[in-house]
Amino acid sequence: MRNRSRVTRRRVVVLSLVAVGTLLLTACTGGSGGAVATVTRQVTAPGHASSSGSPGAGSAAAPTAGQTSGRGSTGSSANPGVPASGVPANDNGGVPAGGTEPDGFKITKLKRGEKAPQFIVFSFDGTGWDAKWQYWFGIMQKVPLHFTGFLSGTYMLSDATKDKYTGPGHATGKSSIPWDAPSDIPVEINNLNKSISLGNEVGTHFNGHFCDDNVPGGNQWDSSDWNNELDQFFSLVRNVDVNNGITAKLNIAAAEIKGERTPCLTGHKADLYPALEAHGMDYDSSFTRTGLSWPVKSADGKIWEMGMSEFPMHGTGHPQITMDYNFYAQQEPDTVAGGAAPSPAKSAADSAQVLATYEDMLKAAQTDGVNEPLIIGNHFNDWNNNAYSNAVGNFALAECGKTGVHCVPFRDLVDWMNAQDPAVLKALQNHQSNLGGCPYLKWPKCDGLIRY
Numbered sequence: 001m002r003n004r005s006r007v008t009r010r011r012v013v014v015l016s017l018v019a020v021g022t023l024l025l026t027a028c029t030g031g032s033g034g035a036v037a038t039v040t041r042q043v044t045a046p047g048h049a050s051s052s053g054s055p056g057a058g059s060a061a062a063p064t065a066g067q068t069s070g071r072g073s074t075g076s077s078a079n080p081g082v083p084a085s086g087v088p089a090n091d092n093g094g095v096p097a098g099g100t101e102p103d104g105f106k107i108t109k110l111k112r113g114e115k116a117p118q119f120i121v122f123s124f125d126g127t128g129w130d131a132k133w134q135y136w137f138g139i140m141q142k143v144p145l146h147f148t149g150f151l152s153g154t155y156m157l158s159d160a161t162k163d164k165y166t167g168p169g170h171a172t173g174k175s176s177i178p179w180d181a182p183s184d185i186p187v188e189i190n191n192l193n194k195s196i197s198l199g200n201e202v203g204t205h206f207n208g209h210f211c212d213d214n215v216p217g218g219n220q221w222d223s224s225d226w227n228n229e230l231d232q233f234f235s236l237v238r239n240v241d242v243n244n245g246i247t248a249k250l251n252i253a254a255a256e257i258k259g260e261r262t263p264c265l266t267g268h269k270a271d272l273y274p275a276l277e278a279h280g281m282d283y284d285s286s287f288t289r290t291g292l293s294w295p296v297k298s299a300d301g302k303i304w305e306m307g308m309s310e311f312p313m314h315g316t317g318h319p320q321i322t323m324d325y326n327f328y329a330q331q332e333p334d335t336v337a338g339g340a341a342p343s344p345a346k347s348a349a350d351s352a353q354v355l356a357t358y359e360d361m362l363k364a365a366q367t368d369g370v371n372e373p374l375i376i377g378n379h380f381n382d383w384n385n386n387a388y389s390n391a392v393g394n395f396a397l398a399e400c401g402k403t404g405v406h407c408v409p410f411r412d413l414v415d416w417m418n419a420q421d422p423a424v425l426k427a428l429q430n431h432q433s434n435l436g437g438c439p440y441l442k443w444p445k446c447d448g449l450i451r452y
């Protein structure tokens with residue numbers, strides 16, 4: 001029987017509908033990781049760039065030189081920015097034209113007149129649930145898919161060690177998402193290390209998942225608060241072994257963590273982006289965009305804006321933020337408000353509608369000439385009898401691997417865009433936003449006008 005708490009479970013949460021607030025900050029208390037409130041241009045993880053990622057929860061994973069999953073690297077922990085091909089890293093430390101990403105995707109430059117690849121970026125917020133890791137590892141065995149997981153830093157602590165985190169403006173040890181048991185942590189580390197070894201990307205979903213239902217959160221935080229959250233995130237990742245009295249470590253260098261999505265899609269660019277820049281990060285996927293379009297950089301040219309699309313819900317024309325919780329709130333508002341769960345048949349119908357919306361997006365992208373990238377965002381969740389997990393899984397199974405379709409992490413898309421001739425990229429970006437058939441003058445009120 002599913003009640004509301006079951007629905008929201010531990011990984012997650014409340015999403016993007018909401019918002020608001022304000023706040024102040026609290027000093028970073030990094031626990032045994034030290035009081036790392038320092039913001040550096042590039043937060044590094046000295047001595048922690050690698051680990052053997054030993055399988056088996058709780059088993060020791062001694063740091064092993066040469067095992068880092070450095071960007072585009074097959075081995076050098078000394079310089080994760082150097083791709084395996086030996087081609088020097090680009091300005092952002094990413095893989096340049098001619099190089100190969102950790103997942104095998106090759107960065108190439110478009111020739112004049114050549115059509116852009118069709119990118120589909122699958123991304124998940126939280127990524128702290130073993131069963132869902134196994135589900136996605138299973139799908140990766142069936143189709144060529146790599147994805148981005150935005151890790152919640154609190155999954156690097158447990159209810160026994162939660163006092164090592166203090167969210168900006170909150171009491172020590174508090175979080176909007178439940179704390180794991182100590183025994184969950186080695187399992188999570190093992191899954192993350194497996195994901196990294198397969199070529200997936202790790203980003204951040206920040207830590208305590210503070211939104212408007214538990215202010216202060218993203219909508220209230222200023223730059224110093226975001227810096228505090230990021231400092232703590234990197235510290236939690238770097239010090240997961242020491243903080244929890246275990247030997248398992250995460251097999252990732254801080255420099256490989258280049259992007260984020262904020263909890264509940266909250267926050268303001270003016271506050272958030274300076275903190276991203278201070279931490280050497282490349283992209284944001286928090287702020288939704290109207291229709292499909294090629295991403296552009298922030299006003300100062302430093303942050304790629306890779307938000308999800310608002311796009312007509314299949315069969316309705318209703319503009320919809322195309323993320324799981326937003327679909328859920330639209331399709332089953334009573335359940336989201338605490339009512340009974342939908343019937344399995346209704347959940348199946350909801351799932352089919354979401355899948356059809358994804359297919360609409362892909363068709364729209366592929367038929368307007370520029371193959372706008374699809375940014376697909378979900379949490380690890382089982383909401384609505386797994387309607388959203390199944391929809392995104394079925395979409396991956398249906399499309400990844402088709403000719404010209406590349407299901408890759410944000411990292412690969414960012415590097416690909418950075419590698420293009422500026423004029424070629426500009427032409428893609430200047431293409432009118434694709435509203436999936438909704439007339440521009442009708443947006444966002446195009447109900448009943450749908451097309452695919």
Ligand SMILES: [Zn+2]
Pocket residue numbers: 012013014015125126205209262263264379
């Ligand atoms: Zn979230």
